[in-house]
Amino acid sequence: MTTPSTDSTLAELEQRATARRDRPSYGHDALIACDRLVRIFTTDGVEVQALQGLDLLVEEGELLALVGASGSGKSTLMNILAGLDEPTAGAAKVAGCDLLSMGQKERLRYRRDVVGFVWQQTARNLLPYLTAIQNITLPMQLRGRVRGRERAARAEALLRMLEVEDCRDRRPQQMSGGQQQRVAIAVSLANSPSVLLADEPTGELDSATGEQVFAAFRRANEELGTTIVIVTHDQAVANEVRRTVAIRDGRTSFEVLRRTEVDAATGQESQVAREYAMLDRAGRLQLPADYTEALGMEHRVMLELEQDHIGVWPDGPKPESAEPESAGPE
Numbered sequence: 421m422t423t424p425s426t427d428s429t430l431a432e433l434e435q436r437a438t439a440r441r442d443r444p445s446y447g448h449d450a451l452i453a454c455d456r457l458v459r460i461f462t463t464d465g466v467e468v469q470a471l472q473g474l475d476l477l478v479e480e481g482e483l484l485a486l487v488g489a490s491g492s493g494k495s496t497l498m499n500i501l502a503g504l505d506e507p508t509a510g511a512a513k514v515a516g517c518d519l520l521s522m523g524q525k526e527r528l529r530y531r532r533d534v535v536g537f538v539w540q541q542t543a544r545n546l547l548p549y550l551t552a553i554q555n556i557t558l559p560m561q562l563r564g565r566v567r568g569r570e571r572a573a574r575a576e577a578l579l580r581m582l583e584v585e586d587c588r589d590r591r592p593q594q595m596s597g598g599q600q601q602r603v604a605i606a607v608s609l610a611n612s613p614s615v616l617l618a619d620e621p622t623g624e625l626d627s628a629t630g631e632q633v634f635a636a637f638r639r640a641n642e643e644l645g646t647t648i649v650i651v652t653h654d655q656a657v658a659n660e661v662r663r664t665v666a667i668r669d670g671r672t673s674f675e676v677l678r679r680t681e682v683d684a685a686t687g688q689e690s691q692v693a694r695e696y697a698m699l700d701r702a703g704r705l706q707l708p709a710d711y712t713e714a715l716g717m718e719h720r721v722m723l724e725l726e727q728d729h730i731g732v733w734p735d736g737p738k739p740e741s742a743e744p745e746s747a748g749p750e
């Protein structure tokens with residue numbers, strides 16, 4: 421029997437289903453969208469889960485640092501984003517390119533036109549027998565869309581922007597490590613990629629030289645608007661960007677967002693950094709190890725939904741002191 425109330429419930433259900441269908445997909449407006457990315461390596465029958473359902477969204481124009489302990493999955497993620505490796509499961513899109521369904525030809529075009537990369541080993545970035553200007557013009561020549569004179573003009577402009585004009589006619593072994601990395605940035609920018617990926621680009625440099633190289637990335641981001649993702653162990657680099665994403669055990673675990681605040685009374689500017697834990701699409705949250713260790717939290721925790729927050733307590737009797745705080749604002 422159909423009653424009016426059942427009718428309205430069905431109509432409501434239909435409405436909800438339509439709304440869900442019409443809802444934009446996860447990361448639809450992001451330049452980089454990784455959705456529950458999994459990468460499993462199998463060596464001698466042993467499986468290593470390098471990425472375990474990693475979610476990451478990067479907007480166009482961002483300069484982002486990726487940090488994490490050794491073995492947490494940073495390079496695995498970068499290799500996938502660079503189109504050099506394929507994920508086992510999940511979804512990954514960069515500038516509209518689906519990294520899971522690309523054929524060999526599309527993958528080559530993706531690596532040549534959509535992404536640029538700078539590696540830690542300076543020798544891996546440049547051809548040793550070519551000068552700086554020749555290294556920079558080569559990707560444009562291989563792409564074949566820009567005329568000779570325009571190629572040279574773009575290469576000169578990149579050398580100027582990254583402050584390595586004096587290295588124009590030098591081969592890599594005639595440049596310092598920092599100069600090589602700045603020329604490598606120019607090479608990676610030659611075909612105006614949508615995304616620039618850099619894996620430990622300052623890892624082989626001393627801190628002063630590393631700072632200069634980071635300044636070159638910043639200039640590329642500010643002047644050309646290129647979206648840049650840098651993997652780094654260098655705390656100075658991580659502190660300089662607006663957004664730092666930390667990876668732990670193959671998942672994004674927390675983010676630090678930095679912004680400039682102006683004191684209303686004095687007009688003085690200061691940098692404010694705030695740390696956020698990441699809630700993944702399945703609702704999983706990684707609590708920082710130093711928090712859980714401080715409270716002896718292991719295996720099981722108690723949760724309580726309050727009006728404006730969720731309380732997390734160690735297993736066992738809830739301490740009295742937790743009560744007033746969990747009650748939220750009056």
Ligand SMILES: Nc1ncnc2c1ncn2[C@@H]1O[C@H](COP(=O)(O)OP(=O)(O)OP(=O)(O)O)[C@@H](O)[C@H]1O
Nearest residue numbers: 461463468470488489490491492493494495496497
């Ligand atoms: N080709 C491979 N075959 C087997 N295991 C791999 C392979 N590449 C990476 N791994 C494993 O996957 C995990 C993640 O490695 P990855 O290189 O991504 O870490 P990382 O965070 O970049 O570390 P580091 O900071 O030391 O470079 C590690 O346990 C590593 O041993």
